[in-house]
Amino acid sequence: MFFHFRNRFPQLNTYWDKYLPYQKRLEAPARTVLLEEGKKSQHYIFIEKGCVRAYFDKDGEDKTMQFFFENEGLSSFDxxxxxxxxxxxxxxxxPSVLYLLPKRYVMQLLNELSTEPGFAQMVLQMTAQRQVHYISEFVSFIRDTPEERYxxxxxxRPHIIQRVPQHFIASYLGISKVHLSRIKSKLAKNKTRF
Amino acid sequence: MFFHFRNRFPQLNTYWDKYLPYQKRLEAPARTVLLEEGKKSQHYIFIEKGCVRAYFDKDGEDKTMQFFFENEGLSSFDxxxxxxxxxxxxxxxxPSVLYLLPKRYVMQLLNELSTEPGFAQMVLQMTAQRQVHYISEFVSFIRDTPEERYxxxxxxRPHIIQRVPQHFIASYLGISKVHLSRIKSKLAKNKTRF
DNA sequence: TGAACTTGATAACATATGTTATCGTGCCCT
DNA sequence: AGGGCACGATAACATATGTTATCAAGTTCA
Structure with a gap:
């Protein structure tokens, strides 16, 4: 789904730095579409400030599948x-500050990096981390109730709840926004009671 | 979660073949535990005949997270x-026929393979496939109702429904076995009606 | 063969969750 | 400043799903 070397593998920063001139800085207001469903992904996106979500449409309903924050990079991987x-x-x-690196430079960069010793290891490590993440999301749906997931x-990941509007979180948890509101109020009640 | 080169990358079979003598053939009746929750994984498991599931315990309840069939290999990856x-x-x-390859030989094999040109590509390809699989499982919970998932x-993957007891499938779908039974009977009714 | 177990269907009831509608608040924009 | 909009809470009702219990059929195994 996405990949972000920088800040996670600082030893590669010199490589990245060569490509900084090709990055396009973008100051985007809230609710700016960076890539539209159905279009082809042309850029790697790095978030300097702000936050971003990935979502899709199911019968007119907006389903959020992931959130991204400062110092994370993403693309629609596939x-x-x-x-x-x-x-x-x-x-x-x-409102966010983003850097967009066109695909051809990403490819060039990956190519350069591939000669770096230990690069394959790093990629493996990264994809393994990603795999663990998605497995844990998936298992959570089998194992936990919506309340437990919340x-x-x-x-x-409290920062998600603090920064992201509740209806996005609801669809991310696989429930309706009304139900999420109910869960919150129930938890608040229990908290004050004891 | 698991990896299986053989049968997917036939060009590597000569490498595998060297390790065949170290594989232990195991004929196991149904409901044989091959690895217990809490123990450390010591073997790579290849399924020649039969099928296998991975599950965990949540408050005494048995939650199945994945099924495996003939010609698939697995281990508790992490x-x-x-x-x-x-x-x-x-x-x-x-009842299944399995081949167990002790961990040290797997490591040795991986080590040998790593010098093979294109090996890193293959590993990447494999992990990418796995990632797509788990993302699609996860997204299905956000997007689809239990009935749609069924x-x-x-x-x-009709072979799963044909071969696996229904209560395992129910927990895999994230619902109770009673509810899965209801979904089936509802679908059967609609089918005969039209 | 017969007892114990597994599997699956179903009913009755309880609870969880979705849907629709309404309200209030705060924010953005001109 | 004020209108419109995004956001979140809540109520009322409908539907989905879980829980428990029971039954029937098939399977396993001594």
């Missing part, structure tokens, strides 16, 4: 790599 | 690679 229409839309949530989010 | 206790149990569903399973 679309980017295989040059197929993106199954998701990417959109800013807050509490887990609250505990493990 | 446990195998990082030598930590496995979060899941691996158990046969049907129909998708019926359409895309």
């Amino acid at each position: 679309s980017f790599v295989n040059n197929v229409p993106s199954p998701i839309t990417i959109e800013t949530i807050e 509490q887990r989010l609250l505990k493990e | 446990s195998f690679v990082n030598n930590v206790p496995s979060p899941i149990t691996i158990e046969t569903i049907e 129909q998708r399973l019926l359409k895309e």
